[in-house]
Amino acid sequence: MSRTKKHVLAMLAAAPLLLASGHGFAATGQEASKPVKPETESRGEILSLSCAGCHGTDGKSASIIPSIYGKSPDYIETALIDFKNGSRQSTVMDRHAKGYSDDEIHLIAEYFGNLSKKNH
Amino acid sequence: MSISRRDFNKLLLAGTAGSAFGLFGISxxxxxxxxxxxxxxxxxxxxxxxxxxxxxxxxxxxxxxxxxxxxxxxxxxxxxxxxxxxxxxxxxxxxxxxxxxxxxxxxxxxxxxxxxxxxxxxxxxxxxxxxxxxxxxxxxFKYDEIAGYSKKIADSSMPHAWQAGPQTVLLHKQLQAMKNGGTVVLCPPGNPFRCPPGPYERASLIAYYLKRHKPKSKIVILDAKEKFSKQGLFTKGWERLYPGMIEWRSSTGGGKVVGVDAKTMTVETELGAVKGEVINLIPSQxxxxxxxxxxxxxxxxxxxxxxxxxxxxxxxxxxxxxxxxxxxxxxxxxxxxxxxxxxxxxxxxxxxxxxxxxSPSLVNTCYSLVGPNYGVSVAGVYRLSEAGIVEIPGSGGLTPVDATDDQLEQEALFADGWYTNICKDIWG
Incomplete structure (x- = not known):
């Protein structure tokens, strides 16, 4: 074990004591901590939050509106591009799809398309 | 053992970089x-x-x-x-x-x-x-902008019903108790206010109820504005579904409300008084x-x-x-x-x-029902720019004015589906 790693281990062991004595970083407010789910801040997920308002949480619809959850990235991307360029008939999706760049559509498709594999 | 905060932060960084916390089993x-x-x-x-x-x-x-x-x-x-x-x-x-x-x-x-x-x-x-x-x-609500109006009057005789709850129930009961041939006066506020198409969907669905149960009745909309949300779509829908039943007056065309008298159920406008069996005044906000x-x-x-x-x-x-x-x-x-x-x-x-x-990505969809099988919508996709939150050019907008009956019916179905899903997304 390297000297640095030993040092880290020693400090980790001491950390609870620090908290107990009130000198831990928790008391200081905003310092960075280790992200529990670092993938949650992805651009794809931020964009996808908008979809849930009609298609349901995680794209799981409980109504006549189609689910996005469980569909493949290719299917979602093709559908959104077709809505955007008007080659697929819709009620509101054409108006929504025009608000996203092709890159953003790709990110949304990747996010939803891989969601079912993440055991959400 | 003592440790400086700086060292402690270094330690945290080390832990983050190597995912060390997980290895050590410390959350x-x-x-x-x-x-x-x-x-x-x-x-x-x-x-x-x-x-x-x-x-x-x-x-x-x-x-x-x-x-x-x-x-x-x-x-x-x-x-x-x-x-x-x-x-x-x-x-x-x-x-x-x-x-x-x-x-x-x-x-x-x-x-x-x-x-x-x-x-x-x-x-x-x-x-x-x-x-x-x-x-x-x-x-x-700004109760003090209209003479004779107060929260007490809103709670008892002229409900705004713009926060759903007891006043929604009161307005519903007033509509049910109204005689055939009565007048419903609906007064939408000036901008900005909650749910821009809401007052006009309300006029539509009150008309739907009246047409079936009290067909001699009418609705007068006394508006604080010169134009309103989805105006072309609503106006077309009213002509098709409820011809002659809904009259809309713009702010300068006698729509601006300056006072009310709850005892005589009268609304005072700049161009005269209007009496109503039911008065749904939605105040400024x-x-x-x-x-x-x-x-x-x-x-x-x-x-x-x-x-x-x-x-x-x-x-x-x-x-x-x-x-x-x-x-x-x-x-x-x-x-x-x-x-x-x-x-x-x-x-x-x-x-x-x-x-x-x-950087945020924001969205809005507002469905309105003109009748049970007649839905219209406005959509918007928004991003951050130097000017604040702006709509993406070329995106969003209204249901086309030449939408087919099938499309309007589809929008009504999606309106219902939207409500189910958004409520589940938020409270479910």
Whole structure:
């Protein structure tokens, strides 16, 4: 074990004591901590939050509106591009799809398309 | 053993870089006290924020303060007036937020905010501390702009029914008690106000009820504005479904309301008096009460925010979302509030980790029903620009005026589907 790693281990062991004595970083407010789910801040997920308002949480619809959850990235991307360029008939999706760049559509498709594999 | 804070932070960085905490079997929360986020208001904005905070970072302590045991939505309250839904259909509890998402729901009213000590005081006297606060109090009303009008009159004889609940029930009962041949007077407010197409959907669904049960009756809309949301679509729908039943007067065409007399059920306009068996006056609006008491609102009565995170520009550490905030091009709608709530939840998760918020993507869809099989909508996709929150050029917009009957029926079906899904997304 390297000297640095030993040092880290020693400090980790001491950390609870620090908290107990009130000198831990928790008391200081905003310092960075280790992200529990670092993938949650992805651009794809931020964009996808908008979809849930009609298609349901995680794209799981409980109504006549189609689910996005469980569909493949290719299917979602093709559908959104077709809505955007008007080659697929819709009620509101054409108006929504025009608000996203092709890159953003790709990110949304990747996010939803891989969601079912993440055991959400 | 002593250790400096600088060393401690170095240690944290080392742990992050090598995912060392996981290896050592010590969770993040063993080191940091749980970060506390408090949300005031359990409507579309506040409840969405609370749920998505827990969904994005389950280690957060999230407290939702809402005095009502269940929330009655303004969206679809017009469907209740038309006889298409019941009050039960539009009432949502906090059971799922509490049990499935671990949100600490407190049934009490927030009466004061201390932005220096970072705490919220409840009417019970209890004080709750926060690392970040979200204020989503909806709207309050300017009762003093119209002579003879008051909250008491709104509660008893001229309901606005613009916060769904007892006044929705009162307005519904008044419509049911009205004689065939009576006049319903509907007075929409000036901009900005909650749900721009709402008053006109209300006129539509009251007309739907009257046409079936009291066909000699009429509706007079006395508007504080010169034009209104989805005007072409509504006007066309009214001509098709309820010919001769709905009369709309613009502000300068005799629509501007200057006073009311509750005893004689009369509305005074600049061009004369109008009597109604039912008077649904929707007054001008401002941010919810707590926003004023906490110094979050400006002189115009709404709350300025940093559009990247919805953090108040008046007080750091406090985010204001929904109808109370000034959100650039976004309308004041339940959908917009929920979109803002999700963006704010993501921003808070980042900020509490010392990271910059990711640039927001915001959205709105407002469905309106002209009749049970006749739906119209307005959609918008929004981004941050140097000018604040703007609509993406070329996106969004209205149902086409030449939409086919099939399309209009499809929109009505999707309106119902939208309501099911958004309510489940927020309270379910």
């Amino acid at each position: 993040n929360t063993a080191f940091a006290a749980r970060k506390r986020v408090v949300v005031i208001g359990g409507g579309f904005g506040g409840a969405a924020t609370a749920k998505y905070l827990k969904k994005l970072d389950p280690t957060l302590s999230v407290t939702l303060i809402e005095p009502k045991a269940a929330f009655v939505t303004c969206p679809f309250s017009n469907w209740v007036l038309g006889g298409l839904k019941t009050m039960k259909d539009i009432t949502h509890t906090y059971t799922a937020l509490r049990n499935q998402y671990g949100v600490n729901v407190i049934a009490d009213r927030a009466v004061a905010i201390d932005p220096v000590k970072n705490s919220v005081k409840l009417s019970s006297g209890k004080v709750i501390g926060y690392d970040r606060l979200v204020v989503s109090p909806g709207i309050d 401002k941010a919810g009460k707590i926003a004023f008491e906490a110094g979050l609102a400006n002189e115009k009565g709404w709350c300025p925010i940093d559009p990247a995170s919805f953090e108040s520009t008046m007080h750091k550490g406090i985010h204001v979302i929904g109808d109370s905030c000034i959100a650039g091009a976004m309308p004041k709608s339940g959908f917009a509030a929920s979109s803002q709530g999700k963006v704010t939840a993501a921003a808070i998760v980042n900020l509490l980790r010392g990271q910059e918020p990711i």
